[in-house]
Every structure is written in C-alpha cells, then in structure tokens.
Amino acid sequence: MKKLLHPFFAFNSKRLFLLVFLGLGITTAFAQQKTITGSVTDINGLPIAGATIILKGTTTGASTDFDGTFSININTSSVLVFSYVGYKTQEVDANGKNTIDVALEENIALLDEVVVIGYGTSKKSDVTGAVASADLETFRDSPNTNIAQSLQGTVPGLNIGQVNSAGATPEISIRGRTSINGNSDVLIILDGIQYNGSLSSLNPADIKSIDVLKDASSTAVYGAQAANGVILITTQSGKRDQKPKITISSSYATQAPSEDLRPMQREEYIDYLNMQLYDRAFLAPEYTTPNPAFTGYFEQRDLNPNDMLGIPVNSGNPELFKDTDYNWWDEGTQTGYVMDNKISVTGGSEKMSYLVSLGLTEQEGYIKRDDFQRKSIRVNLDADATDWWNIGVQAFGSFVNQDGDQPNLYSLVIAPPVLTPYDENGDLVRNPTGTLDSNPFLGSNTEDLERKDYLFANIYSEIDFPFIPGLSYRLNFGNNYRIEKRYGASIYAAGGNGEAGKDIRFYNDYTLDNILKYNRVFGKHDVGATLLYGAMERKWDNTNAYATSFDRLSLGYNKLSLGGLPEISSGAYSDQLNYQMFRFNYKYNNKYIVTGTIRKDGYSAFADNEKTAYFPSGALGWIVSSESFMDNADFVNNLKLRASYGLSGNQTPRYTSLARLDTRASYVFGEGGTTAFGQELASLANGDLRWEKTAGLNVGVDFILFSNKLNGTIDVYQSTTDDLLYKVRIPYLTGFDEIQTNVGKLENKGIEISLTGNIVRTQDFKWTATANYSKNKNKILELTGEDADGDGKEDDLIQSNLFIGESIGAIYDYETNGIYQIGEENIPAGYQAGQYRIVDQNDDGLITQADDRKIIGTKDPGYRVSLLNTFTYKQFSLSVFFNSIQGGNNTYISRNDNALYRDSNSIFRNNLSGIDYWSPENPDGLNALSPNRPGITGTRYEDRSFVRLQDITLKYSFDNAILDKLSISDLSVFVSGKNLATWTKWNGWDPEYQNVSDNVYGVGMSAGGRPVMSGYSFGINVSF
Template identity: 60%
Template sequence: MFFLIFFSLGIFTVFGQSVTITGKVTDDTNEPIPGVNVLIKGTQSGTITDFDGLYKLKVAKSDILVFSYIGYATKEVAVSDQTTINVKLESDATSLDEIVVVGYGTQKKIDVTGAVTRANIEDFRDAPNANIGQSLQGTVPGLNIGQVTSAGSTPSIQIRGASTLNGNQSVLIILDGIQYTNSLSSLNPDDIESIDVLKDASSTAVYGAQAANGVILITTKKGRKNRNPVISFSSKFSTQAPSVGLRPMGREGYLEHIKMLNYRDAYIAPEYTVPNPDYDVLEYVDSSVLDPITGELLPNDFDWWDQATQRGYIQETLFNVSGGSEKTTYLISLGLTEQNGYIINDNFERKSIRVNLETEAADWWTVGTQVFGSFTNKDGAEPSLSSIVRSSPLHTPYLENGDLNPSPFNTLDRNPFLTYDVLNEERDNYISANLYSQIDVPFIPGLSYRINFGNNYKTELRYGASEYEASENGAAYKNTRFKLDFTLDNIITYKKKFGKHDISATYLYGVREKKEEGTNASATVFSRLKLGYDRIQLGENQFVSSYAFTEKFNYQMFRLNYKFNDKYLLTGTIREDGFSGFAENEKYGYFPSGAFGWIISNESFMENTDWINNLKLRGGYGVSGNLTGRYSSLARLSTGAAYVFGDGGATVFGQQLSSLANPNLRWERTAGMNLGLDFSLFNSRLTGSIDAYQNTTNDLLFSVALPQITGFSSIQTNIGKMQNKGLEISLTGDIIKKQDFSWGTTVNFSTNKNKILELTGEDVNQDGVEDDLIASNLFIGQGTARDVIYTYEQDGIYQIGDDIPAGFSPGQLRIVDQNDDGIINEDDRKIIGRRDPAYRISMLNTFKYKQFSFSFFLNSIQGGKDSYLSNTNVGISHSDNTIRFNYLEGINFWQPNNPTGDQPLTANGVSNPSVGAGIYQDRSFVRLQDVSLRYNFNQAVLDKLGMSSLSLFLSGKNLATWTDWKGWDPEIQDVDRGIYGSGLVAGGRPVMKGVSIGVNLSF
C-alpha cells in the first residue's frame, strides 16, 4: 500500500513542485489524534497520523490536504508555501458517523429512528456549575432543567412535560448502562464524556415500566488505545452573588410600614391622605421594641440580612490521567469541589475518585470496570431566610452579655441565628461499581454476549445537636440511612450484513433489586451537651425508630433493527417488566414499540440536489410505563391513640387500617407517537431536526376520594386518560467558516401542552358530558392539577369611594362576579390560566478567532397569552404578627396616598376580605445564562513548555435576566412544595450569578 502511495505521489510531482509536509493533528483539547486520514484532495493518495498524531507527506504546492476522522468535522488546508501544517479537528455533533447511545447499545446517528438527542456539554464545561444538571439548561429541546438556589443542589429535570397526575415524576437516569438512582450531585462533571436524551416512546420503550418520563443516558470518559499517558489538570474559581438585589427593609422603612398598616389612625378621614398630627408610632409597635426604662423606641437598626449572607464562591480542582496500550485503556480521575453559598452555612463539598479500566483479555473477550466513589459534605445549619426577612431591625440577636437571645421577638419566630452554635453534620457517601464482560463469539461472526453487573451504594448521615432546642433544654439526633441496589443484565447482540441488508438484534434479560434501611435516634432535655449527638443516651426523653424495605424487578427485552440499501430503517422492540410493588393481579406489564426511518437523501432522485447533504424522515410509536409506590396496592396499618376503656379511662394505642387494598392496581401506560425530520444542508453548513409528538397516558395512578362513611378518605386506583403533545426544533448553522475566524449558532425551540381527556368515566352532567373533579383541581380538556389555575379572577384594588360589595373594603382585591348575581362565592371561580410555559427557546453563539474562542448562551421561557403564570400576592392585613414582621423593600402596597399600589392591604379596624384571590403574573424571561472566553495557546508555546494543551478561560453565569417578574426569580420552581416562581415572599431564595476564571492543561 505504501508503495502505491509513493508511486502516486511521484507521478503527481510531474505537474507541480514537490514539497514534504509534516505536522500534528489534535482535537478540541489539543490532544493528539492517531489514525486521522490525511489525503490529497481529489485523490486516494495520503497517509494517516501516528500514535502521537504526527504525519509526514510528500505533495505538490498546489495541493489541498483533507483531514478526516470519525466524530470530527472534515478540514481542508491548502499547501501553498507551507512545510508544516498543524491542524485542530473540531468535534462534529452532526457527523453521520457519530455514535450515539440508544439504550443497551449504540448506533450511528444516521441509523437512529427515535427522538434521541446528544446534549452539548462541551461548550459549558468552563461554566461555574457544581452539578452536571446545570450544564443541560436549555441545551436540548424538550429537556427542561430548573434553577438551583442552594449549594450543590440538583435542579428539577423533566422531559416533554408531565405524563402523569400523581405517579412517579422522575426522569430515568442511566449511568454507563446501569440505572442510577442516586443524586446527580455525586457526579464529577469532568468525568462525563456524553449525555444522550431519549425523548419518544419508541426509544424509551427499551426501559419499559420506568421510562414514561423520558431517559437520560450518561456515559463517562475512557482512555484511548495506543496513547501515551495524558495527564490533565484543571482549576477554576467562581464568584457567587444574587442575581437580584432584594433585601428586607431597614429601620425607617419598617416604621413607615407600621404607619401604613395603621393608616386609618395615621391619616385624617375620609380620604386618609392628610397626616394626623396626633399619630404616635409608639402606640402601635410591639412593647419588645421599646426601651423598658424610657418607653422610647430602641435605637437599633440591625441588618439581619447582612449578617445572614456572605460572599459565595465555587472552587474546583480536577485531575485525571488516561491512556492505553494496544489491548488496555485506563482513566483515573480525582476531583475536589467546594462551594460556599450566599447564605451562611449553605456549604457543599464533593470529593470524587473514578477508575475506568478496560482490557482485551483475548481477541474475542473484553472485560472492564467503571468504579467511582463520591463523598459529599453539606455540614452546617443555615438560618431560615423567611425568619431573617421577618426579623425587625429594631431587635438584635444578642443579649447584653453577648450571648444569643433565643427569643428576641414577641412572636413564635425564634432567633434565626440559633444555627450559629450548633452541631450539624450532613454527609452522603456514594460508591458505585459497574463490572462488565463481553464475548464476541469467535465461530459466529457478529454474535456477542455481554454481562453487566452494577452496584450502587449510598450512606446518608444526618447528625445534629443544639442546646437551644426543646425549650432550651437541648436536643440531639442521629439518623442514618443505607441504600443499596444492584443490577444484573445479560445482553445478547447479533449483527449481520448481507448484500443490501443490515440487521442488528438485541436480547436482554435482567434483574434488579433495591434495598433501603434506616435508624433514627433522638433525645431531648440534656443536663449538658458537650458530647452532642455522640451521647444521645444522656437525654432524659429518648426516642428511636427504624424502617427497611426491599423492591425487586425483573425484565426482558428484544429489539430488532433492520436497514435496507442504506435507505430504509425499521426498529421493533418488545419489553416485559415485573415489579414487586405492583398489585397481586398485575405484577407484569408489556411495552411494545416500533419505528421507521427513510434516508431520503440516499435515493437516486436526490443525486442532483447537491445542497442537501442528508435528509431523513423518521416516525415511531411505542408504549412505556410508570411505577407506583411500593405499598400503594396494599391495605396498610397505622398505629395511634385509638381506644379508651371506660369513662375517664386512659387512651391506649392500637392498630387500624389506614388504606384500602387494590389487588388490580395496574401500571400507568403511556403510548406515544413521534414524527421527526433530520437534515443537513448546504455542505453541512445548516443542520437540524424537527420533532412533533403526541403522548397519551392511560390508567392514570390517582387517589380517588371516597365517601367518609367508608372510613377511608381515598383509594389508589387507575382512572382516566391524559394527552401530552408538542413540537421541538433544533437548528445549527455555520454562519461564517474561514481559516482564522468562524461563527456558529445553535437555536433550540420547544413547546408542550397537556390536557386531561377522561377522568372517572362514570359521572356525567345533564348534557351527558363527564364531570370535572373540581375538588382535585382536575378538569376535562385542561392540564394537570399542578398546571391549571382555577381561582377567583381579580380586577385591581378597591379604592376609597368605590361601590364596594359586602365583605370587602378599600385596599382589598376587586373580585370579578362571573355570574353577575351580586354575590362573591365559590361559583365565581374560573380557570384563569396555566403554570406551564407556552414555549421555550434558546440560542448559543460561538465565535473563534485564531487562538481565541468566545460564546454566549441566551435562554428564555415564555408564557404567551395566559401561560407560565404564578401568584405574586403579598397582600397583608393588620394583625398582631404583621405589625411585628419586617418585609422586603420595594413592595408597592396600596394605601390611600398610593392608589396605584399593586399589592392589597387591609388596615387596622377593617375585616379581612370574605374571599381571597391571587395576583397572577407572567413569569416570562430572557436570560444571559452563560458566557465564556477562552484562549488556547498555540503549538509553538506548547512545545516549549512540554505540554500537549494549555488554555485560560473566563466565564459567567446568569449575568443578566430581562423580565417583568417581581420577586426573586421567575424560573425557580418546586412542584412538590407548590412553588412556581418565587415572588416578593419572605421565604424566597436568590438564584446565583457568578464569574469564573480558570486554567486547563495537559501533558
């Protein structure tokens, strides 16, 4: 072969001057790439790079060299007068030869028939993110990632909206082929090679009963064959500060607030706009803020907020070594992440170690292991932010002797700084190991058998002791929890090509077991707490409890992929699942799927359409399932004070049924259809995909209310049907692509809407239409109970002099009388909107000039006409507590001399409104979410320093947010706690913005 190459080059030099070119080919991180094809354009003459990415080739000056390698964008360089040509190949996410993970295997991207998307995590590696989930925000259409407001937290994750009412809402996480039920906070983001998202039912059906909410496949890094050891080091420091400047009122604002609550005395009737000279604030404040000797206001103006917050930061140090021989590859990584949050004692630390090792024991036998340990620390009890905001600036947290005052207020609120001097330990230790062995059967080409054994272990330690608890008599606790799960998968794969036919078959049989146990011990009333939680037995009142459970799964799956003539693709899957937690009569479920693909661009009639490089139509239909709680189908017992024997007898404890059994409780089943189009146009300058989908969930898991006469409030059963549909678009364009300068843009767009199609299917109204379940906030044709806003509609605030109906007063919300009967009651409620957004859109721009690269990422969620709404009503009424509590600055309360105030207020001497209502505001926003500037040192500098790569970077997170939302942040959402956007509330928490500086280097 080499003789033919040199012979061809010799003939070619007859037509041009010969020159010998040498150089090095590296990847995005300046690591050498062995095996790169280096060809002279228009010929088959060339060479390949060696182990160190080096090449040498004799060419003519008029030649153009073409550098190509699977997974990287092809690059062309004119020779001209150059004798050294070093080339950096960039990862090409649109490459048709790119391998993506599809569940129990991999496929070329061109052969995928389902809605499978690879997340772009490379452009966000420099961002100040302690959790890998933060790097996914807005990067994949249909993958919805929430914000975090505390150190080390995992954001909420949702794929294609809600598909259940109150079944399992969690996305299925697969780590290196094994289900991962632990927190993403345990993972070192630098260990992750790729993240693939399975969105439609035809691709998630391989995971059957647990895949209705979508699947995220995480693959960690490995070493590379035939590569000398590469030592990489990365370090960065990031600032953390609130993205909004909210803070509580100071002394003057607090006193003005008390005056506002008492405007009927502070101003002269009837307009209440002229100050009353007889008003004396001393008559309206709590006695605790008065000097006990002089009776005057205490001179304090204590800044509780300033004392409760600090300068936050993230400091990260990462190290790994990787490489490989002809038979063995290895990667060893170490990581240390330290994060101090904006609120004192909001701390997070993660220490991690990973070893990924793979070796070819024989030509037909590969064995490997992926082992990691992660040890997180969130020690420290942070103060309650709601108490910090409510604390009066006229109080201080200290006694005269300097000790903390446990109860400085005349309210139930205690001193929020009692968290200063306590013992608090919150440690999570994770150990995970995946062992695998694959045999490529020598005597049957294409047949392989792989066994995976994955084991996840976690310990949770929650220890605490405080002398301020139990009425300052002291309390301590020690709670431990152990979690263990293992997975054993047997996978048989057969691949065969014959003629124009290409088949791939996969059979899976697996079992999974999950165990958990915990012990809680606590005590109160200690004579001394010097030994804290290590001597709980010293407490007078001692309590102990424990629990344990085991869940078991087994499953099998068969998948067949067929391709004909590189044009027509078919995929069929069937999976059977069994789960110990389901009802006696419904232990197993079956989940089929099918999909097709048509590579239109490979048809003969497309030969002359040079502007279309790739065009593929795909469609699929499948069924996946959703789990219920492990005891949902069983009759359960509870223990409590249940019996009294005789008049005046003591109450004794007993056991009684707390729930009814349902032996026919079934799997939720989500049937989904997806139609997609993948394309690459104009010499791959524009690539993208479009997906439209519709999912229908049957047998919804729901607690149906029962008549009280039964003795039970509800029973878990299967009812109704709901639909979830949407559209997703992703476009990537190379706007400018030159030798020294390039500009690329990626735009993602998604929309999703769900509605209930059926409920009980039994009760119908007089028109023969099924009734809504209003008590459960469920309405036919509308979204989930968490999405639909069914309440009173408000139309501003009643002013003095208005015609005000009975039960209302000036300063209170004007409720719309929907039926015009002159009475405001529950009949006037209506659906006023939705909490879910109308659509999401994001845009990533990346610019590269010589050694510099700059990118910025805009992320936006929009509500449209009546979506993405949340209640911002902070309205208060005069009471013993409201004259003591402090509030955030900037709340525009109504009062007679401020009639345009948008927050209601009920003053002294006025009854509270007979009906409460919310003020629902659009949460739409546009956020400058990520910005990054990087400088990569050139090869000449690297050679002098003896390095393979060196880069410096500066990045920013959440630097600007454009929104009309009034409050902490519009994107904050905690569905379980009923928080949808955090308004001007005392208990809100800020989203952090920050700037990061760091260095990446490797040898």
C-alpha cells in the same frame, strides 16, 4: 621492515564485502530519513486544526496546528494517512516529496455521530426515535457543581430548572408531565446501569456524553420505568495506544444573588409600619389629611395596647425604642464561592485503556452555612483478555459533605432592624419581638452533620464469538451503595429544652443484565438484534434515635442517653424487578430502516393480578437523500424522515396495592394507666392495581443542508397516558376515605426544533450558532368517570385542581381586577379600599367560593427557546448562551402576591425593600394593603416570562509553539459567567426557579423567597 595491519584489516574478500554492505546500508538509511512539511485544509482552502497524519502501518504520527500546518519525519517510501473527524480519509505517497498539501473532502456519513440508545449505541443516521445528544463541551468551563446545570436549555424537550442552594440538583423533566400522581422522575442510566443516586454525586469532568431518549419508541427498551423519558450518561475513558496523559483543571467562581433584594433598614422600616396605620395616621374618609393625634408608631409609647389599634405598641420590649439599625440580612449572608479542582490520568496500550480521576469541589453558598463539598474518585478500566473477550470496570466513589444549618431565611427578612439578636450577655434572644417569630440564628447556632457517601461500580464482560461473526454477549453487573448520616443537636430546640438525634440511612441495589447482540451486513441488508434478560433489586433501611429535654448538650448528638425523652424509630423496604427485551433493527440499501422492540416487565410492588406488563414499540426511517430522485438536489447532504409509535410505563409507589397497617394508641389500662398501642388497617388493598401506560406517536425529520452549513432536527409528538394512578375518594362508611386505583386519561403533545448553522468560516474566524425551540401542552381527557351532579358531563376534581379538558397546571382561582379605591362606589359588603377587586363572575353582587372562581391560566410555559453563539478567532473562543421561557395568553403565570393585612403579629415584621403597596398616597400600587382581611382575599398573578444571559465563556488556548517550549500538550485559560442578566417583568427573586413538590412556581417578592445565584469563574486547564 614490513608494517603489519590489524587482523581485521587484513585482506579478506568476505570482510571486504561486509564493509561495503554496512557502509551502503548506513548511507542508504540516512539518505531515506527526511522531514515532510505541509498543510491540511478543507475543499474551500480553510485550515483544519487537529487533523491527524499517520505513517501507514505504524503508530508514528503528527497533528496539524491552529493554521493547519504539520511536520513529520518519515522514510521517502512511506505512505501518509490524513484524517479528521467529519472528513474522508486520504492516503498520499510521500516518495520524492518534501512538501505535501492536502485538501480533505467532507464526509457527511462521518458527521453523523454515534449516540447511546439504551443497551447499545447507534449512528445517528440509523436512529428512528427521538434521541438527542447534549452539548457538554461548550459548558465545560461554566461554574456548575451539578452536571444537570450544564444541560439547561441545550436540548429541546429536556427541561432543567434553576437551583438556589449549594450542591442542589435542579428539577428535570422531559416533554412535560405524563402523569397526575404517578412517579414523575426521569430515569437516569449511568454507563448502562440504572442510577438511583443524586446527580450531585457525579463529578461533571468525568462525564463524556449525555444522550436523551424522548419518545416512546426509544424509551420502550426500559419499559415500565421510562414514561418520563431517559437520560443516558456515559463517563470518560482512556484511549488505546496512548502514553499516559495527565490533565489538571482548576477554577474559582464567585456567587451572589442574580437579583439584589434586601430587607428594609430602620428608617424605611418605620415608614413601613406607619404606612400600615394609614387609617390612624390620616383622617377619614379621604385619608389625605394628617391626624394631629398620631405622631408616629414609636413615638406613641404611652398608647394603650388595648386601644383602638388592637395591636401591642411596645410588646414589652424596650429595645424597640432605641436607635438600633441592625442588619440581619448582612449578618446571615456572605459572598459565596465555588472552588473546583480536578486531575485525571488517561492512557492505554494495545490491549487495554484506563482512566483515573480525582475531584474536589467546595461551595460556600450566599446564605451562611449553606455549604457543599464533594470529593470524588473514578477508575475506568477496559482490557482485552483475548482477541474475542473484553472485560472492564467503571467505578466511582463520591463523598458529599453538607454539614451546617443555615439561618432561617424568612426570619432574616422579617426580623425588625430596630432589634438585635443578642441580649446584654451576648446570648441569643429566642423571640426578639416578643411574638411567636423566633430569632433566625437559632437555626444556625447548632451542631449539624450531614454526610452522603455514594459508591458505584459496573463490572462487565463482553464476548465476540469468533465462530459466529457479528454475535456478541455482554454481562453487566452494577451496584449502587449510598450511606447517609444526618446528625444534629440544638439547645434552642424543643421549646428551649434542647434536642439531639442521629438518623442513619442505607440504600443499595444491584442490576444484572445479560445482553445478546447480533449485527451483520449481507449485501444491501443491514441486520441487528438485541436480546436482554435482566433483574434488579433495591433495598433501603434507616434507624433514627432522637431525644429531647436535655439538662446540658455539651456532648451533642454523641450522648443521646442524656435526653429525658428518648424516641427510637426504624424502617426498611425491598423491591424487585425483572425484565426481558427484544429489539430488531433492519436497514435496506442504506435507505429504509425498521426498528421494533418489545419489553416485558415484572415489579413486586404491583398487585397479584397485575405483576407483569408488556411494552411494545415500532419505528420507521427513510433516508430520502439516498434516493436517485435527490441526485440533483445538491444543497441536500442528508435528509431522513422518521416515525415511531410505542408504549412505556410508570410504576406505582411500593405497597400501595396492599392493605397496610398503622400503629396507634389504642387503649388506656385504668385511670392514669399506661397507654397500649395496637395496629389497625390504614388502607384498602387493590388486587387489580396496574401500570400507568403511555402510548406515544413521534414524527421527525433530520437534515444536513448546504455542505453542512445548516443541520437540524424537527420532532412532532403526541402521547396519551391511560390507567392513571390516582387516590380516589370513597364513602367513609367503608372505614377509609380513599383507595389507590387506575382512572383517567391524559394527553401530552408538542413540537421540538433544533437548528445549527456554520454562519462564518474563514481562516482565522469561525461563527456557529445553535437555536432550540420547544412547545409542550398537556390536557386531561378523563378522570373518574363520575357524574354526581347529573349534568351529563364527567365531574371535575375541583379540590385536587383537576379539570377535564384543561392542563394539569391549570390555575383555578378568583380573578382580580385591580384594587378598590377610596371613594369607589359599589364596593361589595365585607370589602373596603385597599383590598383586591374580585370579579363577580355570575354578577349576583356577591363574592362566593362556589360561583366566582374560574380557570384564569396555567403554570405551564407557552414555549421555550435558546440560542448559543460560538465565535473562534485564532486561539480565542467565545461562547454566549441565551435561554428563555415565554408565556403569553395566560400561560406560564404564577402567584406573586404580597398583600398585607394588619394583625398583632405581622405588624412588627419587616419585609423586602421596594414592594409596591397600595396606599392612599399610592393608589396605583400593585399589592393590597388593608387593616382587615376579607373573607375571600383574592390574589395577584404575574407572567414569569424571561430572557436570560445564562452562560458566557471566553477561552484562550495556547498554540503549539508555546506548548512545545513548556513540554505540555494542552494549555488554556478561561473566564466565564453564569446568570449574568435576566430580562423579565416578574417582580422578585427569580421567575424560573420552581419546586413542583412544594408547589413553588417562581420566587417572587415573598419574604420566604430564595435567590438564584449568578457569578464569574476563572480557571485553567493543562495537560501533559
């Protein structure tokens, strides 16, 4: 019997052909799939880690590991595309190959990174102004709560100060001072929108790049607000065609004072008191023989307080004579810390990208209750609505908590260790010494709420017109909101009667920018133009409810009506700006560059006759390395010369051009009657008040030499600020003593140098170094133009410390030359041993205010210098950053005087241990000590010069073999240090910290000083 086949296998020519075709197809497909391995190096044979290998025409790819090797599955007929930033892209046909080794050639043009220049971006090779990019990556793992701290010393000309309180923003300036009384704030632009919030609100992990506009040509696009320079902050974003990537980082940092200064304890404190009484403890005139009648300050309890000492002995406080040794400083301080946790998710598709990030930063300062907490959320979205229309949003919310009042630091230092803050019932003693000095813990034993909520969003829409190649239009609409709550209550305040209050402040602004751009290349001609029309409005208002005289404060600030003396106040302002700007860029044959800008600004705060102003600028660039005569200069990879000149402005404070009214008590109706309040003019109007204008010239050179082994930038600049905003004193017969007007002229000049070298580059070890140098000097050229004394020269404004031909930071004071010694002859009348020897400038034998003061130096630095070294060995990397500010020739000096003149209040006060006082036993002491205060005391100045080991970070990045096993894309651990060592001759807390508004320049041995923090950080970064 014949066996039947399955119908499919029955003979059929079509079916047979189908079987053969499928078999061959399957066999061929398997035959074409294979694995390619290889390496990617530079032309010197050194491996390139992180190079990208893409299967041409697809998104399939791989990347090289630390040793420059790769592996990828492809078809034999595939073409592989090899690329890496800074190198020329290569394509290799993989047909018939199992191994591919590629040597990439450096591409200098690609090494020229893209920088943000204001209302756009540009390749650095095309920039004609002084624009610098900050190195953020090196300092990502430093324990910085504020992004500004990561900029200290990294950009020449950008001057960032130190901070000494939790969450604080350091002082920021660019190229020194260009104004006397005008606004000195640097303009901050966040994602293209002016940002008027605090930098403490920004999560440093969200920041992608920071670019600094320094000269008038580059800042002119921001017109009247840009005289002090511009910082452009760009936040992170997602990537197109990337699967979701989750990045988590966490770190913990310790914080302690960079200098270990502490107040004196009991034994040293008692010696300190007795030292002040050397004129009673030892016999005149040499004060070297002990006085047998003096047995010690505390031992002479029966001494009459009204005797020859002239000071109270026991102050009525029996606690003085116990064996108490209370450590006020330890009770008010602690080991601080910073804890930082961040998480972000990035990714995108072909048509969109996204970033979502969360951050939590908690800082407890060295001073108890000096706390800072920031919670932040950011969402950045970018999407293509069509092939020619792009829309997006960049938004964040930041919620800052700074609850808690600190103990008064000055009071902690001066509190005597022989006293305690509590009485026998455990209650705080208001005035432990019986003098006016209060208990330092009164200020911290309070209810205190301080919250700041920041909300920011920039919504944008950009159209690339398909019918006009190169033409685009962008609309930016930005909003800033800030809500501040400051609530407080203290039963110890208001003379012990208690006080409480609520202060609520609202700020908001909007910015609307319309930006039209055109960029096109016509053969050798590269043309670009930007046209801007924008408007901005800022609003602020506050309401403050306050009350004193509480019977009880159990409900704190939540029941202000219980206060016997209520007070309510409120305020508000609103101002508007509008502006137009046109910028033109032209480059010919990749050699010659021309940039021109003109901006028109209008501002509501200026007078009716001066509402608007124009700010033009121009710049030239010459790429010398593209010239034929440079063909034989093989060591020159890139050389560009730049020159620019422009005008920028500075705004007057709002309402200063107007006649303003104040409210004051005006009339009392009858004896014992109520007081009526009226209004009166408080200032004169100035209808011609106008902008400050700063005209600046900048000449620079950019270069890359020796096959990218050395690159750098040098800039030399000079600017002149005219029409300085200043309150000029006028005769009081007008009813006013001053008026805001435009006077004077100020010059500002300097030099900036930045050099980066690839010193060593082997397969396993790399060493790069970056050195920065900057020097800046300002000089007052003109003031009011008056010559009241008739000497033919313009008068200085001595009361305002302003002198023609001198720096704004000039120090006009008495020159001291040591301390008068016991037995010294010719001590002037009114002075005695232990007091400063003041130089008699006119040799008349008298010390007078009019004749014996002189310019003894300046607060301004001589120069700034920094050095960053980065070492990489396999998976390890080490960065070491030194920062320094130097004086010399009486520059960068500041008062650091702790002269002690005895009186009935100060005799009890404690002080910092280790202050070098003069005494008969210590005639070489630095600081004056005397039972009496002379009429003119003089003071002592010190050089603030220092070299600081500011940042150091050691990091280990795990290799691909471990990452693959853990199914993660990146993993690194690190340890870093901040302000670990400072070399200086300055005595005290820190020479660098300053607060110009409070006239603080350097924190010395003063009892009111505050330490700068140092510490170590440990952390981990991981990405999935």
